[in-house]
Amino acid sequence: MYSAVDQQFMSEAVAEAQKALYLSNPNPRVGCVVVKDGQVIGRGFTQKVGSAHAEVQALANAKALGNDPIGSTIYVTLEPCNHTGRTPPCVDALIAAKPTTVFVAMSDPNPLVAGKGIERLKAAGINVHCGLMESEARSLNPGFISRMTRGLPWVRMKIAASLDGKTALPDGRSQWITGQIARADGHHWRAQACAIVTGVGTVKGDDPSLNVRDVQTERQPWRIIVDSKLETPLTSKILDGHQSGVIIVCASLDGSEMQQKAKVFTERGIEVIAMANPFGKVDLPKLFSYLAKEREMNEIHIEAGFKLNGSLLRECCVDELLLYYAPFFMGDGIGMANVSPLNSLNDKEQWQVIDHSLFGSDLRLRLIKN
Numbered sequence: 001m002y003s004a005v006d007q008q009f010m011s012e013a014v015a016e017a018q019k020a021l022y023l024s025n026p027n028p029r030v031g032c033v034v035v036k037d038g039q040v041i042g043r044g045f046t047q048k049v050g051s052a053h054a055e056v057q058a059l060a061n062a063k064a065l066g067n068d069p070i071g072s073t074i075y076v077t078l079e080p081c082n083h084t085g086r087t088p089p090c091v092d093a094l095i096a097a098k099p100t101t102v103f104v105a106m107s108d109p110n111p112l113v114a115g116k117g118i119e120r121l122k123a124a125g126i127n128v129h130c131g132l133m134e135s136e137a138r139s140l141n142p143g144f145i146s147r148m149t150r151g152l153p154w155v156r157m158k159i160a161a162s163l164d165g166k167t168a169l170p171d172g173r174s175q176w177i178t179g180q181i182a183r184a185d186g187h188h189w190r191a192q193a194c195a196i197v198t199g200v201g202t203v204k205g206d207d208p209s210l211n212v213r214d215v216q217t218e219r220q221p222w223r224i225i226v227d228s229k230l231e232t233p234l235t236s237k238i239l240d241g242h243q244s245g246v247i248i249v250c251a252s253l254d255g256s257e258m259q260q261k262a263k264v265f266t267e268r269g270i271e272v273i274a275m276a277n278p279f280g281k282v283d284l285p286k287l288f289s290y291l292a293k294e295r296e297m298n299e300i301h302i303e304a305g306f307k308l309n310g311s312l313l314r315e316c317c318v319d320e321l322l323l324y325y326a327p328f329f330m331g332d333g334i335g336m337a338n339v340s341p342l343n344s345l346n347d348k349e350q351w352q353v354i355d356h357s358l359f360g361s362d363l364r365l366r367l368i369k370n
Contacts, residue, residue: 002132004102006075009035010103010133012074016045016054017140017318022191022217023048026296028108028144034056034069034099041067048219055080055090059097064071069097077137079130084116091117094126099197101127105137109148119183143298146319153194153292157302158186158322159336166333167306172205174334178324187214191320193221193301195247195291198238199308211239211244211302215359220244221236221301224291226308230261239270249287251276260285284315309339321351321367324359358365 002010016031023111024030024046032043032054034042042065044057052060055218062069074097094102104119107130108114121128121165160166160177167301168174176183190196191212198210211358225232228251232239239246253262253274262272275290277283281296289299304313312318342348350370357364 002129003239006103006132009033010077010105011041011136012040012043012062013054013077013105013239014133014140016043017077017137018045018057020045020047020054021140021213022218022219024082025049025192025219026144026147027053028078028298030054030076031077032074034058034062034067034072034074034236035055035073035096036067036069039067039247041072042069050086053081053090055088056087056093058091058193059233069099072099073101073103074099074102075103075105075132077105077133077140079104079106079113079115080117080121081108090119091120094121094125099126103128103130103132104130104131106130106134109145110150124138139305141298142319143300147292147296148296151292151299153297154319155302155312156189156286156302156320156322157192157312158189158324160324160326161336162326162328162330162333163231164303164329164331165336166330167336168334170328170332170334171320172334173205174178178326178362180229180328182324182362182364184214185359185364186322186324187190187212190301190303191215191217191219193299194295194297195222195224195256196301196303197226198232198302199304200225200229201307202303202305203227203236203238205305207237208303209240221268222297224249226284226287227308228281230258230265230313232265234264234268239268241269244270245269247271247273249282250274251280251282251319281311282316284312288317306334306338309336313337313339319368321365323367324366325363325365327361327363331361336349 013031013033017029020029030046042058042062048055082089082091146154196210224247275283351367353368
């Protein structure tokens with residue numbers, strides 16, 4: 001259906017979109033190339049929120065290079081928006097550029113768009129083809145797609161373990177199980193998340209910063225601490241100002257003691273919110289719904305310990321596992337997650353391996369639910 005030339009140019013648009021991986025949240029990662037006479041005359045990708053989208057960037061790039069987009073073919077990884085949000089509609093810019101053809105990798109799951117951008121292009125007399133390299137385009141934006149279709153972020157849980165599945169020594173020490181190359185890859189996944197979630201146990205035991213250090217990024221993700229009783233030490237590194245905010249999620253703010261604890265945090269610019277389940281713990285499904293619907297968060301990165309990992313898995317909050325196995329046996333130690341034991345192997349929940357890669361001597365597996 002599509003020529004090799006079309007696939008090549010859409011591949012270049014996908015490569016542009018990948019440049020927005022750490023940058024564009026909460027907007028989707030989108031890339032665009034403008035082609036004329038068999039040559040790319042402009043290219044762009046979505047900038048940070050409130051700035052230009054990929055199509056506008058690509059057209060501006062063409063103009064800056066002295067190229068005229070009239071009569072061109074445009075390749076874009078996501079349907080151009082047709083509504084005014086923080087920026088004007090991209091479809092208006094495309095229509096004004098007067099291309100003959102636009103190739104769109106995938107339609108926009110945002111109900112405000114959802115085919116309307118393509119309809120506008122067609123009504124303007126532009127040939128539109130949708131579906132070229134759709135799977136590649138979708139893989140760029142699991143969080144945005146999830147937020148628009150499920151009202152939930154895409155939740156990715158990262159765990160580093162020994163070959164026998166231990167994540168820490170019996171006394172809780174876990175630095176470092178994997179090597180530097182694997183840890184740098186972990187920062188790549190941190191950088192593309194809207195927020196990093198951990199538990200108060202990890203904060204008290206490891207005192208992590210949970211910021212992005214090993215890859216270049218203009219944007220630091222939010223840091224969220226699940227802390228039912230507001231026991232996070234005020235000296236914790238995670239509370240230090242980086243370039244993003246900190247949210248502590250407790251179970252309840254009823255009572256003077258909890259309100260006073262919350263006041264100490266809020267006076268330091270740390271946000272405290274309460275979400276209780278019937279058992280007096282943090283309501284984790286409600287938290288993720290809140291992060292998607294109220295905070296426009298696409299991808300959430302989990303770096304927690306045995307207890308919170310187990311709670312997240314038991315409550316079906318996790319969409320993807322990011323497992324790093326180091327090539328040694330620990331023996332006695334703390335496991336990956338406090339999950340309920342199976343009564344029968346027929347009761348097991350299957351996960352599908354979607355990628356396996358070596359980072360130095362450490363094996364990384366990516367899995368999603370079957």
